Amino acid sequence: MRLVIARCSVDYIGRLRAHLPLAVRLLMVKADGSVLIHSDGGSYKPLNWMSPPATLRVAEPGEDDAEAGIIETWTVQSAKTDDKLVISIHERFSETSHDLGVDPGLIKDGVEADLQRLLAEQITKLGEGYTLIRREYMTAIGPVDILARDAAGATVAVELKRRGDIDGVEQLTRYLELLNRDPLLAPVKGVFAAQQIKPQARVLAHDRGIECLTLDYDAMRGVDDSASRLF
Amino acid sequence: MRLVIARCSVDYIGRLRAHLPLAVRLLMVKADGSVLIHSDGGSYKPLNWMSPPATLRVAEPGEDDAEAGIIETWTVQSAKTDDKLVISIHERFSETSHDLGVDPGLIKDGVEADLQRLLAEQITKLGEGYTLIRREYMTAIGPVDILARDAAGATVAVELKRRGDIDGVEQLTRYLELLNRDPLLAPVKGVFAAQQIKPQARVLAHDRGIECLTLDYDAMRGVDDSASRLF
DNA sequence: CACTATATTTCGTGC
DNA sequence: GCACGAAGTATAGTG
Numbered sequence: 001m002r003l004v005i006a007r008c009s010v011d012y013i014g015r016l017r018a019h020l021p022l023a024v025r026l027l028m029v030k031a032d033g034s035v036l037i038h039s040d041g042g043s044y045k046p047l048n049w050m051s052p053p054a055t056l057r058v059a060e061p062g063e064d065d066a067e068a069g070i071i072e073t074w075t076v077q078s079a080k081t082d083d084k085l086v087i088s089i090h091e092r093f094s095e096t097s098h099d100l101g102v103d104p105g106l107i108k109d110g111v112e113a114d115l116q117r118l119l120a121e122q123i124t125k126l127g128e129g130y131t132l133i134r135r136e137y138m139t140a141i142g143p144v145d146i147l148a149r150d151a152a153g154a155t156v157a158v159e160l161k162r163r164g165d166i167d168g169v170e171q172l173t174r175y176l177e178l179l180n181r182d183p184l185l186a187p188v189k190g191v192f193a194a195q196q197i198k199p200q201a202r203v204l205a206h207d208r209g210i211e212c213l214t215l216d217y218d219a220m221r222g223v224d225d226s227a228s229r230l231f
Numbered sequence: 232m233r234l235v236i237a238r239c240s241v242d243y244i245g246r247l248r249a250h251l252p253l254a255v256r257l258l259m260v261k262a263d264g265s266v267l268i269h270s271d272g273g274s275y276k277p278l279n280w281m282s283p284p285a286t287l288r289v290a291e292p293g294e295d296d297a298e299a300g301i302i303e304t305w306t307v308q309s310a311k312t313d314d315k316l317v318i319s320i321h322e323r324f325s326e327t328s329h330d331l332g333v334d335p336g337l338i339k340d341g342v343e344a345d346l347q348r349l350l351a352e353q354i355t356k357l358g359e360g361y362t363l364i365r366r367e368y369m370t371a372i373g374p375v376d377i378l379a380r381d382a383a384g385a386t387v388a389v390e391l392k393r394r395g396d397i398d399g400v401e402q403l404t405r406y407l408e409l410l411n412r413d414p415l416l417a418p419v420k421g422v423f424a425a426q427q428i429k430p431q432a433r434v435l436a437h438d439r440g441i442e443c444l445t446l447d448y449d450a451m452r453g454v455d456d457s458a459s460r461l462f
Numbered sequence: 463c464a465c466t467a468t469a470t471t472t473c474g475t476g477c
Numbered sequence: 478g479c480a481c482g483a484a485g486t487a488t489a490g491t492g
Contacts, residue, residue, distance in 0.1 A: 110247030
């Protein structure tokens with residue numbers, strides 16, 4: 001990994017066009033040829049970048065460029081698309097290089113899969129007397145997150161999201177339409193369960209007779225004793 | 232901005248839990264207290280991070296930690312949420328610090344907003360005699376990108392995308408359903424306009440009586456004389 | 463290899 | 478400030 005602190009301007013031409021005026025920034029060149037341009041603010045997203053695989057070509061400035069104060073021009077070309085990043089360096093303040101090796105990668109816990117496991121284990125969160133039929137119930141158009149049976153014996157399809165918005169309601173609607181064609185299952189009720197449900201999604205769900213359920217992950221996690229196994 | 236190359240392990244506890252095993256990485260500490268942890272690969276997204284505003288607290292290791300080889304512990308605490316990042320440093324290879332100042336920021340051209348402006352200006356791309364009613368026509372379920380009137384005086388709702396896929400057709404369908412309930416507007420025709428329209432989206436649109444229109448951004452940009460002002 | 467669904471999404475914009 | 482939609486979305490899982 002190569003780290004350069006430099007006063008530079010940047011132009012990107014590819015899926016769109018973008019320009020960064022002259023300023024001091026960090027240029028990070030990774031081993032796979034990708035380049036990240038970071039300022040001293042914002043979030044984790046760089047101001048501009050080139051995704052790997054890419055190749056970096058360094059050129060001396062032409063006469064006009066030198067006149068404009070450019071001491072070096074970097075051209076970062078994507079290997080797969082015709083996206084291009086042109087970095088015009090006006091002043092270099094620092095340059096370091098380090099061998100980091102391959103990273104072992106991130107271990108996560110608490111994503112949708114964990115929510116699904118917890119709700120399957122605590123299926124009565126849906127209501128008194130509910131029983132689990134199965135998780136990831138396969139249909140022709142994809143898997144239904146959870147299929148259950150209510151106290152009266154009716155089938156219930158659950159769509160699970162960390163954040164519930166309209167797309168999730170549309171998805172559940174498609175499943176319900178399909179499941180209700182199966183005489184062995186019909187009539188199938190729908191439940192839209194998420195940690196947070198957006199107002200518009202709630203309105204749409206209600207309009208389609210779908211029940212909304214807000215889940216408290218921490219509370220459900222507290223009930224589950226396997227939470228401490230990971231670390 | 233502070234740049235540290237170190238052998239470290241990282242634990243994140245917040246909206247989810249995540250763990251990074253011991254390895255050599257770049258730690259980037261920004262002026263707003265945010266921290267980014269980068270490996271020498273992947274894309275522009277860091278392995279782990281803390282969003283601003285945040286505060287970094289550095290602590291000497293306790294007896295057990297020192298025994299485990301830790302020379303320093305960083306605790307990055309989010310100021311707004313209770314997200315926390317704990318970085319255990321085992322070996323430091325490099326440390327530099329630079330004053331970058333405030334960045335002037337990125338100038339973009341070619342995103343959906345530009346397409347929308349161009350199509351509104353060149354509304355007859357939709358057809359002979361079309362007139363613009365307004366852009367971003369607000370409804371209860373969100374804004375319709377462009378509302379126009381055709382030569383016969385009928386209302387036309389346009390959904391605009393850079394890349395047209397099924398989601399966009401679903402979105403337009405919802406708008407049309409709503410708009411057609413309004414007797415002042417009904418009947419409302421739908422037009423799905425994008426730089427590229429996927430075959431599946433085209434089929435779905437046709438099935439619902441929605442017209443598809445492929446836009447040539449460069450050509451539309453060429454007509455507009457304000458395109459040259461940006462750079 | 464293509465499609466699909468998720469994301470500690472982040473980022474801008476309108477209300 | 479909140480909610481919603483776009484992103485050069487990126488990324489991981491599955492058929």
